[in-house]
Amino acid sequence: MTLPLLLWDAPGPYEVAFSTRVGGVSGGAFASLNLGRLTADEPTHVDENRRRLATAVDLEPERIALNRQVHTAVVRRAGSTGRVEPGDGLWSEEPGQALLALAADCLPIAVVRLPRARTRPALAVLHAGRRGLLAGIVGAGIEALDGPTAAVLGPAIGPCCYEVGPEVGEPFVAAFGPDVLRGTRLDLWLSAERALAAAGCSRVERVDLCTACHPELFFSHRRDAGVTGRQGVIGAVA
Numbered sequence: 001m002t003l004p005l006l007l008w009d010a011p012g013p014y015e016v017a018f019s020t021r022v023g024g025v026s027g028g029a030f031a032s033l034n035l036g037r038l039t040a041d042e043p044t045h046v047d048e049n050r051r052r053l054a055t056a057v058d059l060e061p062e063r064i065a066l067n068r069q070v071h072t073a074v075v076r077r078a079g080s081t082g083r084v085e086p087g088d089g090l091w092s093e094e095p096g097q098a099l100l101a102l103a104a105d106c107l108p109i110a111v112v113r114l115p116r117a118r119t120r121p122a123l124a125v126l127h128a129g130r131r132g133l134l135a136g137i138v139g140a141g142i143e144a145l146d147g148p149t150a151a152v153l154g155p156a157i158g159p160c161c162y163e164v165g166p167e168v169g170e171p172f173v174a175a176f177g178p179d180v181l182r183g184t185r186l187d188l189w190l191s192a193e194r195a196l197a198a199a200g201c202s203r204v205e206r207v208d209l210c211t212a213c214h215p216e217l218f219f220s221h222r223r224d225a226g227v228t229g230r231q232g233v234i235g236a237v238a
Helices: 043-056 130-135 137-145 166-176 188-198
Strands: 014-018 075-077 089-092 098-103 107-113 123-128 149-153 203-206 231-237
Touching (some): 014 107, 043 098, 043 231, 098 123, 107 188, 123 231, 130 137, 130 166, 137 188, 166 188
Parallel strands (some): 075 089, 149 203
Antiparallel strands (some): 107 149
């Protein structure tokens, strides 16, 4: 089965795609392309789903690197050991090194180093939830690439569905501007776009698909009361 992926035409030698929940082997609440092991899904199903995703974008499944995501601003360089470290961002200059960040309402982001003379291509993938955005995960990702960058924001819970209290909304207004909060509904996409611009990212594209609004396409932690799978962003230097 051909996986329905959201592909980014990145500026440079990169492969970047956002997955949906369609095209995997998991069942029940995790049907079907669940990429997250920290769920109640069968580990063998998750491994097969990750293999399918990597293969669909012509990357080697055994070269997938990912973090143990903990809602921080920690961005690590992908290593060769395969060890999973706590953090919420990965970056690499190595061609073919597959980077994977997972989400189920939080915002998956891919950032690339723009081509220029005497500079190697580099890519980062970020998991940006409300805590990570306020902690500075976007700036840390831009800093890791150390050069002019472009980025894409993937599917996440949208301002149509993300209702928050003042303890969440007020810090976002202070950090990113009053228009990121519409009544009690928070706009993660606009907040991340502002964070990228403030960090010096020169080009930002957005998918603008709400994970909570599309149960046929995406897992959603809030919509599914925490019992759900994970989609994600996968990318590599080509």
